[in-house]
Amino acid sequence: MSASSGLYHPTVARLTYRALLGRRRAAILFALPALLLIISAVIRVMTGADDETATTVLGGFALATMVPLIGVVAGTGAIGPEIDDGSVVYLLAKPIKRPTIVFTKLLVAIGVTVAFSAIPTLVAGFILNGNSQQIAVAYAVAAAVASIAYSAVFLLLGTVTRHAVVAGLVYALVWETLFGSLIPGARTLSVQQWSLALAQKIGAEGAISSDVGLPLALVLLIGVTVAATWYAGRKLRTLTLAGEE
Amino acid sequence: MSSIHIDNVSRWFGNVVAVNDVSMVIGPGVTGLLGPNGAGKSTLINMMGGFLAPSTGTVTLDGTAIWRNEQIYRHIGIVPEREAMYDFLTGLEFVRANAELHGLGAKEAQRALATVEMEYAQDRKIATYSKGMRQRVKMASALVHDPSVLLLDEPFNGMDPRQRMQLMELLRQMGAEGRTVLFSSHILEEVEQLAAHIEVVVAGRHAASGDFRKIRRLMTDRPHRYLVRSSDDRALAAALIADPSTSGIEVDVQEGALRVQAVDFGRFTELLPRVARAQGIRLLTVSPSDESLESVFSYLVAA
Numbered sequence: 001m002s003a004s005s006g007l008y009h010p011t012v013a014r015l016t017y018r019a020l021l022g023r024r025r026a027a028i029l030f031a032l033p034a035l036l037l038i039i040s041a042v043i044r045v046m047t048g049a050d051d052e053t054a055t056t057v058l059g060g061f062a063l064a065t066m067v068p069l070i071g072v073v074a075g076t077g078a079i080g081p082e083i084d085d086g087s088v089v090y091l092l093a094k095p096i097k098r099p100t101i102v103f104t105k106l107l108v109a110i111g112v113t114v115a116f117s118a119i120p121t122l123v124a125g126f127i128l129n130g131n132s133q134q135i136a137v138a139y140a141v142a143a144a145v146a147s148i149a150y151s152a153v154f155l156l157l158g159t160v161t162r163h164a165v166v167a168g169l170v171y172a173l174v175w176e177t178l179f180g181s182l183i184p185g186a187r188t189l190s191v192q193q194w195s196l197a198l199a200q201k202i203g204a205e206g207a208i209s210s211d212v213g214l215p216l217a218l219v220l221l222i223g224v225t226v227a228a229t230w231y232a233g234r235k236l237r238t239l240t241l242a243g244e245e
Numbered sequence: 246m247s248s249i250h251i252d253n254v255s256r257w258f259g260n261v262v263a264v265n266d267v268s269m270v271i272g273p274g275v276t277g278l279l280g281p282n283g284a285g286k287s288t289l290i291n292m293m294g295g296f297l298a299p300s301t302g303t304v305t306l307d308g309t310a311i312w313r314n315e316q317i318y319r320h321i322g323i324v325p326e327r328e329a330m331y332d333f334l335t336g337l338e339f340v341r342a343n344a345e346l347h348g349l350g351a352k353e354a355q356r357a358l359a360t361v362e363m364e365y366a367q368d369r370k371i372a373t374y375s376k377g378m379r380q381r382v383k384m385a386s387a388l389v390h391d392p393s394v395l396l397l398d399e400p401f402n403g404m405d406p407r408q409r410m411q412l413m414e415l416l417r418q419m420g421a422e423g424r425t426v427l428f429s430s431h432i433l434e435e436v437e438q439l440a441a442h443i444e445v446v447v448a449g450r451h452a453a454s455g456d457f458r459k460i461r462r463l464m465t466d467r468p469h470r471y472l473v474r475s476s477d478d479r480a481l482a483a484a485l486i487a488d489p490s491t492s493g494i495e496v497d498v499q500e501g502a503l504r505v506q507a508v509d510f511g512r513f514t515e516l517l518p519r520v521a522r523a524q525g526i527r528l529l530t531v532s533p534s535d536e537s538l539e540s541v542f543s544y545l546v547a548a
Contacts, residue, residue, distance in 0.1 A: 011345040015331060022333045085329030090386060093294065093323045094346040095316050237313060240297050 009096060012104040020077050020112055028073050029112065032066045033120035040124040051135060054128035055208060058121060058139040063199075064192055067117045067143050068150055068172030074112040075154025076164035078105040079232075083239070084162055092239065099233035106155055106229055113147035133204035142199035149191045149221050152228040159235040187211040194221045247307050247320060247393040247425050248272045249293050254302030256288050263288040265449040266302075271427050275420035277440030278429040285449040286429040287326065290398045293427070294323045306394065319347070322387030326398035328379065332372035336363055336382045339371055343386040357385040361415065377408030384415065395419055397428040401435050413439050468492060469510050473503040474530035475521065484520045488512075502530065 020026060039061065043053060079102075082088035091101055121143040125136020153171075157164040179186040180193070187193045188211065196210035197217035210217070249271040256264040264285040271293070280286050291297035292304045295311045295318070304311050311317050331339055341354040358364050361381040366374070371382065380400060387395060397416075401409050416439060420426045430436050436443055437457065445453040475481045482494045482503055490512035495504040507513035521528050 009346070011342050015334075015342055018333060019331065086325060086327035087329040087331055089296070089323065089325045089327075090330065090343060091346065092296070092315075093318050093321070094343075095318045095348075096346060097315060238298070240291075 007100050007103040008107065009100050009104050012091060012096070012101055013108050015091070016078050016105050016108040017112065019081065020074060020108065023077065023081070025073055025077060029070060029116045032070060033116055036062055036066055036120050036124045037127065040127040044127050049129040049132065051129050051133050051207065054125060054132070054135050057128060058125055058135065059196070059208070062117070062121045062124060063139060063142055063146065063195065064177060065173075067113070067121075067146050068176055068192070069169075070117045071109075071113050071147060071150025072154050072165060072168035072172055074109045074116070075151045076158040076168050078109040078112075078151075078155055078158065080158030080162075080164045083159065088239070092236070098237040102155070102159075102229060102233040102236055106151055106232075109151035109155055110148050113151050114144050117147055118144035133207040135203055135207055138199040138201075138203035138208055141202055142195035145198055145221060146191050146195035149194070149225050152225040152232075153191070156228040156232040156235070159232045159239070184211065188216075189220075191221070191224070193217070246273045246423055249311075249394065249425065249427070250303075250305045250308075251289070251293070252303050252305075254289075254292065254299045254304060256285075256292065256297065256300045262449050264292075264299075264446075267446070267449075267451040268302075269444050269451060269454060271425055271444070272442075273420070273423050273425050274442060275416055275426045275428070275440045277436035277443040278427060278446065279433065279436045279443050280429075280431060280446040280452075282431050284431075284446045286431075286446055287398055288449075289446065290396055290427070290429055294321065294396050319390065320392055321394045321396060322390070322392035324380075324383045324387045324395070324397040324400055326400075326402065328376075330371060330379065330383060330386075333370065335368050335370055336374070336378075336385075337367035339382060340367075340385045340389060344389045347390040349390060353389050353391075354385075357389040358382075360388055361385045362411075376403045377405065377411075380404060380408070380412065384412070392424070394425045395427070397426070399430060400428050401430060401432065409435070468506045468508055469513070470534045471505045471507065471513075472500075472530065472532050472534045473505055473517070473528065474501065475503070476527040476529065477524070478503050480524055481521060481526050484524055485516070488516050488520075490516055504534070 021029070040057060043057065047053060079088070082091070118140050122136055122140035125131055125139055129135060131137055154164065154168045157167050161167055175186065176190050176192050180190050193210050193212045194217035196208065197212050197214045199208045200210045201214055212220075251267055251269045254264060254267050255262065267289065278286050278289065288297065292299055293311065295314065298312045306317055306320060309317060331342070334342065337354065337358065340358055341351060344350055344354040344357070358367050361384045363378065363381050363385060366378060371379065374382065400412060404412065416426055416428065428439070441456060443453075443455070443457050444451065473481065478496060478501075482496060485491045485505060486494050490507055490509035491505060492508045493506040497504055517531065518528070
C-alpha cells in the first residue's frame with residue numbers, strides 16, 4: 001500500500017485516538033455519558049416512564065449540552081494539541097496528502113463523539129421511556145448527525161486557533177444554548193436545531209419539534225461539515241509551525 | 246546526492262524581516278548553520294523543511310519546490326527542535342508509526358533504532374526518556390526512510406557532553422555516507438567540531454559561507470594572531486617586526502613562544518618561512534591562536 005493513497009491512514013487514526021483517549025481531558029468523555037445514564041436511571045425509578053420527561057432530558061441535556069461538549073473535546077482534541085506542541089510535524093513531514101490527515105482525524109473525532117454521545121443517548125432513551133414514540137432512536141440519530149457536524153467544525157477550530165477549546169465551548173454553550181433560546185433567528189444557525197429537524201422526522205408526530213425545516217437542515221449539516229473539513233485540509237497544507245525564535 | 250538551493254529568499258512576519266535576501270546551496274556532507282539566537286536560522290530551516298513559505302525567492306531540493314509538496318518528504322528527514330513527540334508511545338511504537346507514515350514497516354523502524362543505538366530502551370515510554378534519548382529517537386524517526394537530506398534544528402541543545410559526542414559521530418557518519426546534513430546552532434564550538442562547511446546568518450542576512458578557516462582569512466582587515474615557536478625566538482621576532490605585515494610581537498617567556506599579530510594575512514604567511522630560512526632559524530610550531538569560531542563569529546556580529 002502506498003503511503004499517500006486514499007483519504008484514510010490507519011497510523012494517523014491510531015495516533016489520534018490514542019492521543020485523544022490518553023489525555024486527562026478524556027475524563028469528560030466518560031463523565032458526561034455516565035452522568036446522563038445516572039440521571040436517566042434516577043428519573044425512571046422516581047417518576048416512571050414518561051415521554052415528556054424523556055424529551056426534556058434527551059433534548060435539554062443530551063443533545064443541547066453533552067453532544068456539543070463531547071464534540072469540542074473530540075474535535076479540537078483530534079488535532080489542536082498536536083499543533084500546539086509541535087508534534088504534528090511528525091505527521092506533516094511525511095509523503096501523505098494533508099486532506100488524508102484531516103479526513104482521518106475527522107473520522108476518529110466522529111467515531112469518538114458518536115461512541116460517547118449518540119450511543120449513551122440511545123441507552124438513556126431506552127432507560128427513560130423504552131423508546132416510546134421512537135424518542136430514544138430519534139435523539140440518538142440526531143446526536144449522531146450532530147456529532148459529525150460538531151466534529152468537523154471543532155476540528156477546523158483546532159487548526160485555526162490555539163484557543164480552540166474555549167472557542168468551541170463558547171459556541172457550544174453560549175451560542176447554541178443561550179442565544180438559541182433568546183434570539184429565534186440564531187436557531188437557524190444551530191447544529192442542534194438542524195439535528196433536531198431529523199429527530200422530529202423520526203419521532204412520532206408532535207413528540208419532538210425543531211425550528212428548522214428538514215431540507216434546509218440537511219443542506220446546512222452537509223454544507224457545514226464539508227466546508228469545515230475542506231478548509232481544515234487547506235489550513236493544514238499551509239500550516240506554519242511557529243519557530244522558537 | 247542532493248542539494249538544497251535557496252535563491253534570493255526573504256521571509257518577513259508582519260513588519261519584521263526574519264530572513265533578508267539569502268542565497269545559499271547546501272550540498273552533501275555536514276553543513277553547520279551558525280548564528281546567534283534570533284538570526285533567522287529556524288526560519289531558514291523551516292523553509293528548507295517545507296513548513297514555511299518564503300515571502301520572496303525559492304527554496305528547492307534538486308530543482309523541485311519544497312513548499313506545498315509533501316512528496317518531498319520521501320527525500321528529507323527532519324529533526325525538529327521542539328520536544329513534543331507523542332510521549333504516550335514507546336520509542337519503538339513512535340519510530341514504527343513514523344515508518345508506517347512513510348509506507349514502511351517494522352524492519353525499517355528496527356534498523357533506524359539500531360542506527361541511533363536506542364534498542365535497549367525502545368520498549369519504554371518516551372515520557373520517561375532523557376533529553377539525549379529523545380534526541381536519538383527523533384533522529385531514528387527522521388532516518389527511518391533513509392533520506393538523502395537530514396535537517397536538524399539546534400540538535401545539541403540541552404545534551405550532555407557524552408550525548409553530544411555520540412550525536413556528532415552519528416552526523417559525521419551520515420555526512421560521510423554522502424547525505425546532505427544541515428544542522429543549526431548558536432554554539433560555535435559545536436559547529437567547529439562537526440562541520441567542515443558553515444553558513445553564517447546574522448540578523449537575517451547571510452554573513453558568510455564556506456570553510457570556516459577560509460571565511461576567517463577573508464577578513465583581512467582583522468589582525469590574525471599566531472603562536473610561533475622556533476630555534477631562536479628573539480632573532481625571528483626582530484626579523485618579522487621589520488616587515489609591515491606584522492603589527493606586533495610579544496615574547497612569551499613562560500610559554501617559550503612568540504605571539505605574533507599579523508595585519509596582512511597573505512603576506513605574513515609568505516614572509517614567515519622566508520625570513521626563517523634566511524636567518525637559519527628552525528620553525529618548531531606555527532599555530533593560529535584565535536581561529537576559533539568564537540572569534541570569527543564575534544567579528545561577524547560586530548561588522
